[in-house]
Amino acid sequence: MDRFVQLALSGIANGAILALVALGFVLIYKSSDVINFAQGELLLIGAYLTYAMVEQFGIWWPAGVVLAVILSAVVGVLIEQLVLRPMIGEPAISVIMVTIGLSSLLRAITGAIWGVTPRPAPQFLPTDTVTILGANVGIDRIWAFGLAIALFGILTLFFRYSREGIAMRAVADDQQAALSMGISVKTVWAVAWAIAAITATVGGILLMSIFGGVSGTIGRVGLLVFPVVILGGLDSIPGAIIGGLIIGLLQSFAGGYLPPEWGMGEVVPFVILLLILLVRPYGLFGQRIIERV
Amino acid sequence: MQSGTFHTTYASDVSLRPYWPQRIRIVLVLVLALIFPWFADRYWLNLANTIAIAAIGAIGLNILVGYTGQISVGHGGFLAVGAYTAGLMAVNLGAPMWITIPVASFVTAAVGAFFGLPSLRLKGLYLAIATLASQEIIIWLLTHGKLLGIGESLSLPRASNNLFGLPLEWLGNNDFAFYWVCLTLLILTVIFVSNLFRTRAGRAFVAIRDQDIAAQVIGVDLFRYKLLAFATSSFFAGLAGALTAHYRGVISWERFTIETSILYLAMIIIGGLGSVSGSIYGAAFMILLPALLSNVARALNDVVPNITTYLPYLQQGAFGLAIILFLIFEPEGIVKMWRNVKDYFRLWPFSY
Numbered sequence: 001m002d003r004f005v006q007l008a009l010s011g012i013a014n015g016a017i018l019a020l021v022a023l024g025f026v027l028i029y030k031s032s033d034v035i036n037f038a039q040g041e042l043l044l045i046g047a048y049l050t051y052a053m054v055e056q057f058g059i060w061w062p063a064g065v066v067l068a069v070i071l072s073a074v075v076g077v078l079i080e081q082l083v084l085r086p087m088i089g090e091p092a093i094s095v096i097m098v099t100i101g102l103s104s105l106l107r108a109i110t111g112a113i114w115g116v117t118p119r120p121a122p123q124f125l126p127t128d129t130v131t132i133l134g135a136n137v138g139i140d141r142i143w144a145f146g147l148a149i150a151l152f153g154i155l156t157l158f159f160r161y162s163r164e165g166i167a168m169r170a171v172a173d174d175q176q177a178a179l180s181m182g183i184s185v186k187t188v189w190a191v192a193w194a195i196a197a198i199t200a201t202v203g204g205i206l207l208m209s210i211f212g213g214v215s216g217t218i219g220r221v222g223l224l225v226f227p228v229v230i231l232g233g234l235d236s237i238p239g240a241i242i243g244g245l246i247i248g249l250l251q252s253f254a255g256g257y258l259p260p261e262w263g264m265g266e267v268v269p270f271v272i273l274l275l276i277l278l279v280r281p282y283g284l285f286g287q288r289i290i291e292r293v
Numbered sequence: 294m295q296s297g298t299f300h301t302t303y304a305s306d307v308s309l310r311p312y313w314p315q316r317i318r319i320v321l322v323l324v325l326a327l328i329f330p331w332f333a334d335r336y337w338l339n340l341a342n343t344i345a346i347a348a349i350g351a352i353g354l355n356i357l358v359g360y361t362g363q364i365s366v367g368h369g370g371f372l373a374v375g376a377y378t379a380g381l382m383a384v385n386l387g388a389p390m391w392i393t394i395p396v397a398s399f400v401t402a403a404v405g406a407f408f409g410l411p412s413l414r415l416k417g418l419y420l421a422i423a424t425l426a427s428q429e430i431i432i433w434l435l436t437h438g439k440l441l442g443i444g445e446s447l448s449l450p451r452a453s454n455n456l457f458g459l460p461l462e463w464l465g466n467n468d469f470a471f472y473w474v475c476l477t478l479l480i481l482t483v484i485f486v487s488n489l490f491r492t493r494a495g496r497a498f499v500a501i502r503d504q505d506i507a508a509q510v511i512g513v514d515l516f517r518y519k520l521l522a523f524a525t526s527s528f529f530a531g532l533a534g535a536l537t538a539h540y541r542g543v544i545s546w547e548r549f550t551i552e553t554s555i556l557y558l559a560m561i562i563i564g565g566l567g568s569v570s571g572s573i574y575g576a577a578f579m580i581l582l583p584a585l586l587s588n589v590a591r592a593l594n595d596v597v598p599n600i601t602t603y604l605p606y607l608q609q610g611a612f613g614l615a616i617i618l619f620l621i622f623e624p625e626g627i628v629k630m631w632r633n634v635k636d637y638f639r640l641w642p643f644s645y
Contacts, residue, residue: 035418086621092417093364094620097562100555101616108610112603223429223551226422234418267433270426277411277423 006136007256008249013141013210015248016148020203021221022228022240023155024196030172030235031192034084035096038103039200040222041110046072046201047208047218048110054122061122069201076197077190084189103222111216118215121208144206151202152241155195159237164191172235227269231276233286242284247272309487330472338468340584345475346536347576349482351560352569353529356486358558359567360495361522362502363412367424369553370408370431371527375401375534376544377435383453383539390539391456397535398528405527406520413516416505428551435546446545447538454539471540478536479573482529486569489525498522502567559612563619565628574627582615583608 025039049071053064083102087095129136159165164187170178171188179185207221208214228247232239247269255265282288300306310316330338354368378397382388388396411423454461456474464470489495497518500508509515538544556579564575586608590600600607623629 035421083617083621090620090624092421093358093566094562094624096364096418096421097558098617098620100558101613101620103613104555105610105613105617108606108608108613111609112606223425226425230419230422262437267430270429270433273426274411274423274430277415277419277426281415281419 003256007252009137010141011249011252012245013144013248014252015245016145017203017206017210017244018221018224018228018248019241019244020148020151020199020206022225022232022244023152023237024199025225025229026232026235026237026240027168027192027199028196029229030237031168032084032189033095034087034099035092036196037096037099037222038079038106039196039225040219041103041106042072042076042197042200043204043207043221044110044214044216044219045075045106045204046197047204047214048114048119050201050205050208051114051119051122051214055119064122065205068205069198072197072201073194076193076195079197080190080193084193085186103219107216107219114214116216118213121211121213123209138210140209144210147202147206151199155199155237164188168192224269227273227276229283230273230281231283233283235287236283236285239283239285307491326476330469335466335468338472340580342468342471342475342540344573344577344580345472345479346533346540347557347560347580348573349475349479349536350530350533351557351564351572351576352482352486353526353533354557355561355564355567355569355572356489356498356529357522357526359561359565359571360490360502361498361519361526362505363409363519363522364417364421365424365523365526366421366551366554366558367408367428367431368526368530368557369549369551369555370428371401371405371530372534372537372553372557373431373435373546373549374404374527375531376538376549377447377534378531379535379538380447380449380544383449384447387450387453389453389455389458390461390535393453394532394535394539397538398531401531401534402524402528405530406524409520409523409527412519412523425551428554432546432550435549446543448543449538451542467540471536475536475540478532482532483569483573486529494518494521556612559616563615563626565626568626568628571626571628574631578615578627579612582611586611 021039021043024042025036028034028036046068049068050065053059053068054061057064059067079102083098084095087098129138130142131137159169167178167183168188168191170181170183171185175185178188203221204214204218207218211218224247228243229240230243231246232241232243250268250272251265254268258264276283298311300311305311310319329341333341350368350372354365357363357365375397378400379390379393382393382396383390408424408427412420415423451462452460454467454470461467461470461474464473490499497508497513498521500511500513501515501518501522505515534549537548560575560579561572562575563578564573565571587604590604590607593600619626
């Protein structure tokens with residue numbers, strides 16, 4: 001039972017981070033139909049920017065984190081303006097490839113600046129453990145979960161009540177109609193990329209504190225976004241959250257209960273991905289508009 | 294001056310290269326390919342072999358992505374299947390390469406058809422994500438291969454490099470000998486694939502790419518031809534993988550990760566989707582770019598300090614930048630650029 005609770009709690013914490021990263025992915029897909037293969041690299045950049053602000057420039061950490069979040073939002077908008085804007089109207093494969101090229105470029109830039117050796121993460125989350133239901137859990141993981149929930153709350157309010165948020169939902173719903181109502185689709189895309197970069201940065205900061213360091217490998221989470229969004233539905237925000245939690249839990253249980261030398265934690269999400277695609281390609285909450293031939 | 298396509302005989306209509314300039318160019322390229330190894334050193338031979346093997350794999354991927362319109366991010370996995378099939382046969386059975394390479398190709402074709410099954414229900418983005426999953430699953434099988442009796446890496450016995458009983462060393466050193474093997478297989482692949490798109494199956498592939506519903510309406514069996522496209526594409530991936538295994542002598546799974554899949558996708562995007570010659574240009578570009586960068590970096594080492602330590606990032610960055618710039622400025626790839634050059638000279642001085 002202890003083990004179960006332990007695995008469940010760490011799975012939920014990881015799942016919350018996955019959900020954050022997936023949320024940005026879904027936002028971009030919903031508003032501009034772009035499958036973003038560079039989501040993991042946005043996370044990497046966010047984590048490194050935070051490291052640079054707090055450790056290298058020695059800024060007081062709340063200010064450093066805010067600065068890093070703002071900077072990564074700027075990076076997100078720049079990417080949208082410079083790289084994705086010229087790709088409007090190009091076939092799906094070109095758009096996919098351009099984000100793949102982007103991910104390679106971003107990884108090269110972070111690698112050239114910060115190298116391959118893992119950098120120690122700035123410690124601003126407490127590292128002690130608490131006992132919940134007989135299981136020892138790091139407080140940082142609880143923080144991760146709490147922060148993720150808080151961010152979801154803020155984003156939900158943003159989408160429900162703010163002008164920009166409502167405009168984004170309108171564009172996601174019907175681009176033509178939104179355009180004719182005077183909504184600037186271009187602004188919406190820029191905002192979508194900015195939010196995606198921000199959620200990825202927060203995910204990156206949380207991941208970095210849990211791992212205790214930042215290196216190129218944490219960008220690999222970008223690939224895990226695909227099982228999450230397919231499970232939840234490619235265009236569903238609640239789907240991204242629930243999908244993230246499910247995938248996080250499954251990874252944790254598969255890695256914890258099955259023999260470790262099988263490495264099941266790495267492959268289970270992708271097996272699920274294939275199964276979901278075969279059985280229910282629109283996922284749990286996605287719109288059933290997928291074409292079948 | 295050639296001002297249009299005017300065929301007067303049936304033979305010229307079905308010819309792959311109907312015009313004299315095209316034939317002269319082909320002969321020139323062949324002659325160059327034949328005399329090249331006698332003057333090149335082992336560094337250049339190694340590059341040429343790598344390009345030839347990559348070109349075979351890229352042509353295979355182009356059958357699937359460029360001609361049939363099914364996006365695949367799993368080509369690296371199929372290369373791995375080919376390489377490991379050939380490797381396991383050579384290690385465990387002591388089979389020579391002229392047996393392992395064809396067998397590995399057919400095995401990979403079967404595996405490719407299996408992983409093509411999701412394409413029956415999915416298309417576009419969803420299929421791309423499904424092939425991503427198959428790539429990750431194949432790599433997981435290799436890295437945890439102890440369960441299946443596969444090691445993580447394999448060393449092939451040198452003795453397996455023989456053709457019909459003749460050891461390959463008989464031709465010369467490893468690079469020189471493999472040059473002829475790779476060149477022959479590349480030429481056979483080019484001839485096969487160029488002709489494939491004049492057959493019923495090839496036309497069906499193109500029909501599926503252009504409009505799948507319309508293709509089904511005119512009687513193309515989507516189920517059959519999509520799987521056939523996956524199988525044919527994987528066949529060449531297996532061929533390239535098996536060749537790599539025998540040429541390098543050592544294989545490990547790191548060679549076949551998702552980065553490899555992306556590299557091959559980049560080759561056909563940069564070379565030109567739906568073009569056999571484009572696949573070759575793209576393969577050459579993608580292999581020569583990092584090699585060129587490392588030479589430049591080594592030459593500049595005295596001028597710019599530490600440039601060689603940044604080399605991996607330079608190469609990776611140049612790779613990403615090349616993809617982005619090509620997609621933004623010349624989405625049809627090197628093939629289109631080459632056509633523009635030819636058109637310029639053909640139309641000169643009347644450029645309109």
